[in-house]
Amino acid sequence: DGVAVGTAVAAPAGAGGTSGDPLHDDARYREVAGQQFSSVTPENQGKWAVIHPEPDRYDFAAMDAVVEQAEANGQRVRGHTLLWHRSNPPWLTDALTSGQVPDAELQQILHDHVTTVVGRYAGRVQEWDVVNEVLADDGSWRGDNPWIQALGPGVVRDALRWAHEADPAARLYLNDYGVERAGRKSDAYLELVRDLQAEGVPVHGFGVQGHLSVESGFPDGLADNLRRFTDLGLDVAITELDVRLPVGDGTHASGADLEKQADYYRQAFSACLEVEGCTSVTVWGVGDAWSWVPRNYPEHGAALLLDEHLEPKPAFRAVRDVLAGA
Ligand code: G3I
Numbered sequence: 001d002g003v004a005v006g007t008a009v010a011a012p013a014g015a016g017g018t019s020g021d022p023l024h025d026d027a028r029y030r031e032v033a034g035q036q037f038s039s040v041t042p043e044n045q046g047k048w049a050v051i052h053p054e055p056d057r058y059d060f061a062a063m064d065a066v067v068e069q070a071e072a073n074g075q076r077v078r079g080h081t082l083l084w085h086r087s088n089p090p091w092l093t094d095a096l097t098s099g100q101v102p103d104a105e106l107q108q109i110l111h112d113h114v115t116t117v118v119g120r121y122a123g124r125v126q127e128w129d130v131v132n133e134v135l136a137d138d139g140s141w142r143g144d145n146p147w148i149q150a151l152g153p154g155v156v157r158d159a160l161r162w163a164h165e166a167d168p169a170a171r172l173y174l175n176d177y178g179v180e181r182a183g184r185k186s187d188a189y190l191e192l193v194r195d196l197q198a199e200g201v202p203v204h205g206f207g208v209q210g211h212l213s214v215e216s217g218f219p220d221g222l223a224d225n226l227r228r229f230t231d232l233g234l235d236v237a238i239t240e241l242d243v244r245l246p247v248g249d250g251t252h253a254s255g256a257d258l259e260k261q262a263d264y265y266r267q268a269f270s271a272c273l274e275v276e277g278c279t280s281v282t283v284w285g286v287g288d289a290w291s292w293v294p295r296n297y298p299e300h301g302a303a304l305l306l307d308e309h310l311e312p313k314p315a316f317r318a319v320r321d322v323l324a325g326a
């Protein structure tokens with residue numbers, strides 16, 4: 001099947017309405033997202049705060065729109081995400097942290113959510129980032145994950161099992177950042193995968209996010225690290241690739257940085273292409289105007305393949321050339 005080339009598609013994190021959603025409001029965005037990529041990930045539309053804003057109310061409008069658009073374009077969909085420490089609605093955070101809600105009830109909340117969301121998109125979402133960012137940099141369980149704080153790491157197994165029951169065909173992933181290289185964090189994921197497999201827990205993939213910076217160096221050994229996971233029988237994917245650049249107080253990147261960025265993108269795509277079992281590379285946004293980077297890293301941006309006007313950058317051409325040679 002080859003390697004799918006994906007993009008995150010943007011939409012407001014607020015309740016499911018479509019206002020401000022470029023997939024609806026911007027014809028050029030829709031065309032580029034629909035034509036240049038073979039897979040999409042809802043950047044925020046599948047997160048708990050968006051899709052399950054109140055205990056007894058789900059809001060599928062935004063996620064439905066992404067899935068329908070992808071189907072119309074013949075694209076795959078990567079679901080994102082079911083168990084995470086961020087973008088949870090206040091009611092859920094309260095339930096998990098108050099100490100007032102019995103464990104069995106918290107488990108029931110997770111069970112309902114996973115079953116409802118995965119079940120709704122069964123057969124239409126091919127991969128799910130079920131478990132997102134559960135380990136800290138030193139490989140321990142993250143101290144700020146309210147699920148793990150409340151229920152212990154067994155929730156990881158529960159979420160995977162329930163997701164599998166809701167859609168036996170979906171490929172279920174663990175996904176994290178800072179795991180591009182071999183090291184404490186990716187080593188710990190390797191251990192976790194071995195443990196899950198030994199217990200018969202359904203886990204099918206490992207997602208390496210790939211939020212890179214030209215100032216930090218390209219993660220050497222990426223392909224070898226991916227192979228450690230495919231050697232265990234897992235699929236792997238690069239799920240959230242971007243390469244941020246210093247842009248001063250504007251959006252202007254230097255030519256040298258743009259070339260360096262192109263080389264990072266080339267290396268990331270090459271690594272996936274050379275690893276059997278690497279199924280996709282997803283970039284974390286269609287163009288620089290929609291990237292999360294400038295909001296989170298002062299004086300950095302220009303992290304994607306297309307610029308603010310959706311015009312191709314050197315990185316776009318580098319990726320096109322790598323894929324043409326594949
Ligand atoms: O749309 C609302 C707006 O209405 C509101 O006024 C404003 C006030 O804060 O928030 C806006 O929503 C923001 C949303 O992005 C859309 O811009 C949220 O606050 C903000 O938290 C949200 O950030 C997202 C972040 O995850 C948290 O969910 C980013 O878009 C998204 O790119 C980022 O993606 C994550 C992956 O899911 C997991 N890996 C890391 C990656 C980057 O942080």
